[in-house]
Amino acid sequence: xxxxxxxxxxxxxxxxxxxxxxxxxxxxxxxxxxxxxxxxxxxxxxxxxxxxxxxxxxxxxxxxxxxxxxxxxxxxxxxxxxxxxxxxxxxxxxxxxxxxxxxxxxxxxxxxxxxx
Amino acid sequence: xxxxxxxxxxxxxxxxxxxxxxxxxxxxxxxxxxxxxxxxxxxxxxxxxxxxxxxxxxxxxxxxxxxxxxxxxxxxxxxxxxxxxxxxxxxxxxxxxxxxxxxxxxxxxxxxxx
Numbered sequence: 001x002x003x004x005x006x007x008x009x010x011x012x013x014x015x016x017x018x019x020x021x022x023x024x025x026x027x028x029x030x031x032x033x034x035x036x037x038x039x040x041x042x043x044x045x046x047x048x049x050x051x052x053x054x055x056x057x058x059x060x061x062x063x064x065x066x067x068x069x070x071x072x073x074x075x076x077x078x079x080x081x082x083x084x085x086x087x088x089x090x091x092x093x094x095x096x097x098x099x100x101x102x103x104x105x106x107x108x109x110x111x112x113x114x115x116x
Numbered sequence: 117x118x119x120x121x122x123x124x125x126x127x128x129x130x131x132x133x134x135x136x137x138x139x140x141x142x143x144x145x146x147x148x149x150x151x152x153x154x155x156x157x158x159x160x161x162x163x164x165x166x167x168x169x170x171x172x173x174x175x176x177x178x179x180x181x182x183x184x185x186x187x188x189x190x191x192x193x194x195x196x197x198x199x200x201x202x203x204x205x206x207x208x209x210x211x212x213x214x215x216x217x218x219x220x221x222x223x224x225x226x227x228x229x230x
Contacts, residue, residue, distance in 0.1 A: 004159070033217055035220075040125075040222055040223075041222055042120075042206060042220035042221050042222045042223055043160075043206070043218075043220040044220075045217045045218075045219075048217050058217060090159055090160070092159075092160075102148045102165065102167055102210060104150065104162035104165060105160075105162070105218065106162075107152075107159030107160045107161070108159050109157070109158050109159045110157075110158075110159055
């Protein structure tokens with residue numbers, strides 16, 4: 001059982017290049033999230049999606065775009081990479097659950113991205 | 117806005133001793149609280165959650181957490197630490213603004229010495 005799979009695991013980019021990070025989940029979860037993790041700052045939410053075809057901004061959305069064309073996939077794009085976007089990126093998913101049953105999020109193993 | 121504070125960057129404890137990792141929170145309304153653990157080069161793994169009910173929540177790997185509403189705290193505890201518990205621990209609170217997303221603390225590194 002794969003759970004949440006992120007590709008690639010590592011990537012080095014030059015400033016101004018573009019790339020797309022892929023997240024795939026096989027648990028039929030409705031909700032999906034992209035976070036970035038920086039030292040001493042925990043995880044910060046970039047964008048999230050509550051269902052196929054819908055996305056919304058999180059805490060730090062600038063410089064990123066997302067798409068969720070299929071329920072199982074959530075793509076994170078960097079149109080013009082900047083050194084400030086050097087980080088570890090985590091994707092997570094969770095089922096809808098009920099209001100009284102907030103389900104935990106399931107995380108991928110991360111993508112380590114360096115922008116030179 | 118809601119927030120989570122983990123006041124200790126690192127906690128050191130000897131194997132076999134009890135451990136506590138501290139977390140305080142600030143929310144409007146009822147808090148939904150979580151603890152996650154992160155091992156090197158891995159994603160976060162769910163340990164336990166508090167939604168409502170008993171103030172002592174039991175989770176995976178022998179961990180438990182105590183919810184204290186008056187002190188707005190949700191400290192993670194374990195009666196007897198193992199070397200394998202050494203990892204990075206995150207406290208998190210549900211973010212009401214970003215549906216079902218989480219607001220994370222900055223993390224506490226737990227080092228258990230043999």
